[in-house]
Amino acid sequence: MKRLIAGLPFIAAVIFGVFFLWGLNPDRDPNEIPSVLISQPAPAFDLDPVPGLETPGLARSDLVGNERPVVVNVFASWCVPCRAEHAVLTRFVEREGMRLFGINYKDKPEDAVKWLNDLGNPYERIGSDLSGRTGIEWGLSGVPETFIVDGDGTVLFRYVGPVVGPDAVERFTQALKQAGALPKGAAS
Amino acid sequence: MIWGIFVLLTLVAIGIVLYPLLLSKSNTLTRGDAVPAILADQMREIQRDMDRGLISEQEAQAARLEIKKRILATTRNSEEKAGSSRNGGRVTLVVAAVLAPVIAAGYYLTMGSPEVPSMAFAARAEERAQTDEVTALAIQLRERLVSDPTGGPSEGWMLLGQTYQRMGRAADAVEAFEVVAEREDATSATFSMLAEAVAVANDGVVIPRAKLAIDRALDLDPSNPAATYFESLYYFQQEETRKAYDLLVSRLNQEEAYVPWMETYAAQINRIAAAADLPVVNLPSGPTSQPGPSAADVAAASEMNDADRAEFIRSMVSRLAERLEDEPDDLDGWMRLANAYTVLQEPDRAVEAYRKAEALLEQQPASDPRRAAVRAALERLGG
Amino acid sequence: MRQLIFAFCIGLFPFAANAVEPDEMLTDPVLEQRAREISKDLRCVVCQNQDIDSSNAGVARDLRLLVRERLVVGDSDAEVIEYIRARYGDYVLLKPPLEPATYALWFAPIAFVLIGVFVGGGLLMSRRKQEAFEDLGSEDENTVSEILRQNEAGDAS
Amino acid sequence: MVPEIGHFALALALALALVQSVLPIAGASRRNAVWMKSAQATAIGQVLFVAIAFAALMQAFIVSDFTVRNVVENSHSLKPMLYKVAGTWGSHEGSLLLWILILAVFGAGVAWFGSNIPAETKARTLSVQAWISVGFLSFLLLTSNPFERVFPPPLDGNDLNPLLQDMGLAMHPPLLYFGYVGFSIVFSFAVAALLEGRVDPAWARWVRPWTLAAWVSLTAGIALGSWWAYYELGWGGWWFWDPVENVSFMPWLLGTALLHSAIVTEKRDAFKSWTILLAILTFSLSLLGTFIVRSGLLTSVHAFAVDPERGLYILGLLAVSIGGSLALYAWRAPEMEPGGLFRPISREAGLLVNNLILAAATGTVLFGTLYPLILEAITGDKISVGPPFFNAAFIPMMLALVVFMGLGPFLSWKRADIAGLLDRIRFVVVLAFIAALAAWYLLNGGPIMAYLAILGAAWLLFATLREWALRIRLFEVPLAESARRARNLPRASHGMTLAHAGVAVLMMGMIGSTGWKSEEIVFAAPGTEVTIAGFDITFEGATQVQGPNYIADRGTLVVRRDGELVTTLFPERRYYPVAESQTTESAIRSTLAGDLYTSIATPASDQVNNAGAWTLRILYEPLVNLIWIGSILLVIGGCLSLSDRRLRVGAPRRAKQPASDAVPAE
Structure with a gap:
């Protein structure tokens, strides 16, 4: 009994140690925030277009009834990583036939317009969320974030942070394929 | 000097390990000595507490008894072990004294950088002054160009753009290059530099606007290595790794002899290769310094840090001048050098350079617009 | 160190904001007080380990406004918290709800105290028997006083 | 050149540590006096070489030698000199070097001052200390070399975080580390005792000064950090239950328990295995703190760059040191003889309860801090454990602790006289209730918990004073006699009284500043007036001022009370262009009664901002200074105990003079 009690601290330390080892897993991001939206219907919203852009606004109804799942990307011109991500998303739209909607988050319309003019505009619709x-x-916990929404309005996937770099693109591509968001016979 | 200090430190370390050899043998403190001292102190403590009336006589008695028992136990315990202390093992100590510095030296020789000098900030005033000078020059140059009623010579704008680029002010560089890009005399280099500046201004991303400039640059000169470099970077960022890789490799293979930008190419190829599991390339070692800022230098500049850039700017003008010593037929080179000297407010040298350009212009058709430019410049400079 | 995260927030959100600002506040002091209390229990999602009440992040400001909006509409405190939780999950609650996943957390302090009572009580019970007073034999008594005498000089001051 | 000397000196320190980790302990088991003695020289040599390395790094910071990567990344030529110096320990590498320096200092301290410790114990202890040194020196050299060079050097550095450019924070890490790392030597003593298989009152006496020194530093370090947060962050909070705060608080809690349980071991030869366990766990928690701060394991607001390789290395060190020592404990502790007997009402029992509460509180903080990680590992769910949890779980425990804290010193060893005890505290209890009721009557409002806390604090304060009065027989004997008695009391006794009173004072500060804080937040244009806690404050506008390496918006606030000018405050919001970050410099009018705390900011809404208004945040924090005063009392109390002559009972000189029955004159 005495020996058992004396051994308890050691056992507790080993248990904690195992958790620490798990916690050091480089794939784990302690700052990642889980989403409650996955497998839930996308939230109701109705956003006006960005003034000065010809792209129409975005509402929840636009996400429903599509034949394939669509992608909703939250972006802003002030968001530095969004620039890098923009090129990747553009490629998905141009080459793979992904359908992309945008939510322009807390952005001055004139900045957004200039930004899209500089970089190109791959978005079918953009809602301005001033x-x-x-x-x-x-x-939302930060910008950019990217969601895949099913034809019935269910959120299938969420990506926090820019889809940039081979790992992120791979994960995103997998998610797109799994969701069936890419048209059949598309390149890649 | 530094090795002398290392030797000194090592000797100190050896001395420290050997120090016990100097100590006398007998003064080892044992438990049998140390513990009763403390217990005796506790006995006195009890007496004091009793004197203060903090504990009763009976409590004091019980406490004393406890301590006495402990004293007895300690004495018996240490009696059992007493007298077994040894003083041997000196050889081990010497071995340790030798081994310790060997370990330290072994580590240091692999990881240390004894050849790198220290450089206190205060001792680097000259370096700073030069950087400040470049900044001042850039400001002057810009003022002159902006106030020029003809919009300023393209060479001047190019120089300004490159200077800004190397100062890390990419957005300003874009502005400068764009002035030239809209003119008739824009060359392939103009567009590749513009592309680079745009990319740098956008956190290294080759955005569509940069891609447009790259396309123009390649239209004008398909062999422009900087343009190909950024084109490849564009595809790399578009996740078209293979295409990015092939572009660089095929351009590299077009060259027969060594050119400095190959280093940059090779580095980028190998970066892509590492990411995409493609074969790496190895450059044949070539001459390490080639005169004149080449397109690849410009490409390399985007990967430099600020200090390197500053260094780069400082040497730019002199490198140009040196190169022209070897290649006196480079008309545009002389024009650029002359312009640079003008900006540097060294009119004599500027005049000299313009004269060289003028001489070369003799061979050009009379309609060459550069003739007028040189004449005008010489007039301005009173040469 | 906390403010390092502010820098992070400023990087992520456009308008460097502050903790509660006058234009956010409700005129009704009771409602405002409730809003402040609720805000202290909600975690700012971009600024780790900080409540939205003191966070300078833009999204924290939006959340504060939202909390007040819900209160004005007539939600109870619990309803407001539930509203935010429905969007951000348990993660935003600085005070984790009592549910199976957090039983261990909430009962741990009680368990620690109980273990303490148990261990301490056990110890006290086992140690309480009266100690027998056995005087030392005269030989031992001599040894001890000899040692004490030797050590007298050690500390006499 | 200088950085290279530092680098080489570190390598030599590692080599000496290697020698020290093997020879003395081998000497102790083989009874080889020469090997044992080598520990003293190597321990002092280690501190010499690590100090050379530290000085070399500091020199590089002072002259802004940007050939050293660490200087480039953490300094800037324009930084004020003081913060260049502080930059030495501002980074992961530099702070680790400081960590190791302190480790070496404590080792050398035992080698130098431990002349009353038997050679074997000292040799084992120093060898164990050297094991820790080897672990951390190799960690430093292999993964986080502070002397990494850059050539050619960049023109200027990347600046130190402006938040760290503050006196409070510059001094906070060294003190905190002194505490954290100071417990290492206690750990080494404990492991040595386990190896030796013996713990006795003498052992407790040898360890006590080191425990005290570490505890005092840790107390000061935590208080300084809290003070920094209070005036630098701009909203008047002083404790946030952030993981980084928690990991420094846990060793403090356990260290406090250790300080008390070691007394029992010293006086009564009891609680021996428990004291050893506490010694091991206290330092283990310090190591855990180092690990958490440097591995990025938890989401926390920590300053160090995250690197999984470093995390793994430290985890390895943790596994060896904590795992090894606890395994040794599991093996050897049961063989220790139980100590003296005592009754359920006795000083021992009181200290036992104190220890159990402190241990339970530590467990709660540890569990709360790590629970999100544990839950995430098991279920993948992410939750937050924040201040509401800690307050709910921790405060009741502390209140219970306070009850025993007041009671404990009245109890005598082995068994206390209950009737006498009740007689002594009756008066105190009544007084405490009167104080709480008076507060209730006067303050009229505030949370019930606050009144319970007032009751607790009053009880603790009065009980401590009463106990002290009893000791010197205040009012029982003539005052001169009382004064003489007070002078004759051992310093440790005064230390305890001061420290306990300090806790009571600290509590009052906490209660006042949380329960009765008032706050006004307004948009202010020049001329705006705010009234708070009897002060009329006029905002006279804000101007932009240029600091050495920042630009600040400085507000001018004229404070009046009853029409009379009290003071003028200048809160600032600073912007550091090189580091691209902002800091809040609150302006505080500090009095014992409370702080008038002001800060200024740019309004979040552009509209308000464009209208030329500023956001003023004005707080009145009653009694908040008592927190720092209480902390200072704790530190002074610790220092007094540390200076107690009994801790330096010398090695015995074979007494030549005849024994005397006389009580040594004091």
Whole structure:
């Protein structure tokens, strides 16, 4: 009994140690915030277009009834990583036939217009979320974030941070394929 | 000097390990000595507490008894072990004294950098002054170009753009290059530099606007290595790794002899190769310094840090001048050098350079616009 | 160190904001007080380990406004918290809800105290028997006083 | 050249540590006096070489030698000199070097001052200390070399985080480390005792000064960090239950328990295996803190760059040191003889309860801090454990602790006289209740918990004073006699009184500043007036001022009370262009009664901002200074105990003079 009690601290330390070892897993990001939206219907929202752009606005109804799942990307011109991500998303739209909708988060319209003119505009629709309220509805924790929404309006996948770099692109591509968001026979 | 200090430190370390050899043998403190001292102190403590009336006589008695028992136990315990202390093992100590510095030296010789000098910030005033000078020059140059009613010579704008680029002010560089890009005399290099500046201004991303400039650059000169470099970077960022790789490799293979930008190419190829599991390339070692800022130098500059850039700018003008010593037939080179000297407010040298250009222009058709430019410049400089 | 995260927030969000600002506040002091209390229990999602009440991040400001909006509409405190939780999950609750996954957390302190009571009580019970006073034999007594005498000089001051 | 000397000196320190980790302990088991003695020289040599390395790094910071990568990344030529110096320990590498320096200092301290410790114990202890040195020196050299060079050097550095450019924070890590790392030597003593298989009152006496020194530093370090947070962060909070704060708090809690349980071991030869366990766990928690801060394991606001390789290396060190020592404990502790007997009401029992509560509180903080990680590992769910949890779980335990804290010193060893005890504290209990009721009557409002806390603090304060009065027989004997008695009391006794009173004072500060804080937040244009806690404050506008390496918006606030000018405050919001970050410099009018705390900011809404208004945040924090005063009392109390002559009972000189029955004069 005495020996058992004396051994308890050691056992506790080993248990904690195992958790620490697990926690050091380089794939684990302690800052990642889980989403409650996965497998849930996309939140209701109705956003006006960005003034000065011809791209129409975005509402929840636009996400429903599509034959394939669509991608919703939250972006802003002030967001540095969004630039890098923009090129990747553009490629997905141009080469793979992905359908991309945008939520322009807390961005001055003139900045957004200039940004899209510089970089190109791959978005079918862009809603301007000036107040950030729609961002909250989506459980946004930062920009950029990217969601895949099914034809019935269910959120299938969420990517926090820019889809940049081989690992991120691979994960995103997998998610797109799994969701069936890419048209059949598309390149790649 | 530094090795002398290392030797000194090593000797100190050896001395420290050997130090016990100097100590006398007998003064080892044992438990049998140390513990009763403390217990005796506790006995006195009890007496004091009792004197203060903090504990009763009966409590004191019980406490004393406990301590006495401990004293007895300690004495018996240490009696059992007493007298077994040894003083041997000196050889081990010497071995340790030798081994310790060997370990330290072994580590240091692999990981240390004894050849790198220290450089206190205060001792680097000259270096700073040069950087400041470049900044001042850039400001002057810009003022002159902006105030020029004809919009300023393209060479001047190019120089300004390159200077900004190397100062890390990519957005300003873009502006400068764009002035030239809209002119008739824009060359392939103009567009490849513009592309680079745009990319750098956008956190290294070759955005569509940069791609447009690359395309123009390749239209004008398909062999422009900088343009191909950024084109490849564009595809790399588009995740078209294979295409990015092939572009670089095929351009590299077009060259027969060594050119400095190959280093940059090779580095980028190998980066892509590492990411995409493709074969790496090895450059045949070539001459390490080639005169004149080449397109690949420009490409390399994008990977430099600020200090390197500053260094780069400083040497740019002199490198140009040196190169022209060897290649006196480079008309545009002389024009650029002359312009640079003008900006540097060294009119004599500027005049000299313009004269060289003028001489070369003799062979050009009379309609060459550069003739007028040189004449105008010489007039301005009073040469 | 906390403010390092602010820098991070400023990088992620456009408008460097502050903790609660006057234009966010409700005129009704009771409602405002409730809003402040609720805000202290909600975690700012971009600024780790910080409540939205003191966070400078833009999204924290949006959340504060949202909390007040819900209160004005007539939600109870629990409803407001539930509203935010529905969007951000348990992660935003600085006070984890009592549910199976957090039983271990919430009962741990009680368990620790109980273990303490158990161990301490056991120890006290086992140690309480009266100690027998056995005087030392005269030989031992001599040894001890000899040792004490030797050590007298050690500390006499 | 200088950085290279530092680098080489570190290598030599590692080599000496290697020698020290083997020879003395081998000497102790083979009874080889020469080997045992080598520990003293190597321990002092280690501190010499590590100090050379530290000085070399500091020199590089002072002259801004940008050939050293660490200087480039953490300094800037324009930084004020003081913060260049502080930059030495501002980074992961530099702070680790400081960590190792302190480790070596404590080892050398035992080698130098431990003349009353028997050779064997000292040799084992120093060898164990050297094991830790070897672990951390190799960690430093292999994964985090502070002397990595850059050539050619960049023109200027990347600046130190402006938040760290603050006196409080510059001094906070060294003190904190002194505490953290100071427990290493206690750990080494404990492991040595386990190896030796013996723990006795003498052991407790040898360890006590080191425990005290570490505890005092840790107390000061935590208090300084808290103080920094209070005036630098701009909203008047002083404790946030952030993981980084928690990991420094846990060793403090356990260290406090250790300090008390070691007394029992010293006086009564009891709690021996428990004291050993506490010694091991206290340092283990310090190591855990180092690990958490440097591995990026938890989401925390920590300053160090995250590198999984480093995390793994430290985890390895943890596994060896903590795992090894606890395994040794499991093996050897049961063989230790139980100590003296005592009754359920006795000083021992009181200290036992104190220890159990402190241990339970530590367990709670540890569990709360790590629970998100544990849950994530098991279920994948992510949750947050924040201040509401800690407050709910921790505060009741502390209140219970306070009850025993007041009671404990009245109890005598072995068994206390219950009737006498009740007689002594009756008066104190009544007084405490009166104080709490008076507060209730006067303050009229505030949370119930706060009144319970007031009751607790009053009880603790009065009980501590009463106990002290009893000791010197205040008012029982003539005052002169009392004064003489007070002078004759051992310093440790005064130390305890001061420290316990310090806790009571600290509590009052905490209660005042949380329960009765008032706050006004307004948009202010020049001329705006705010009234708070009897002060009328006029905002006279803000101007932009240029600092040495920042630009600041400085507000001018004129504070009046009843029409009379009290003071003028200048809160600032600073922007550091090189580091691209902002800091809040609050302006505080500090009095014992409370702080008038002001800060200024740019309004979040552009509209308000464009209208030329500023956001003023004005707080009145009653009694908040008592927190720092209480902490200072704790530190002074610790220092007094540390200076107690009994801790330096010398090695015995064979007494030549005849024994005397006389009580040594004091």
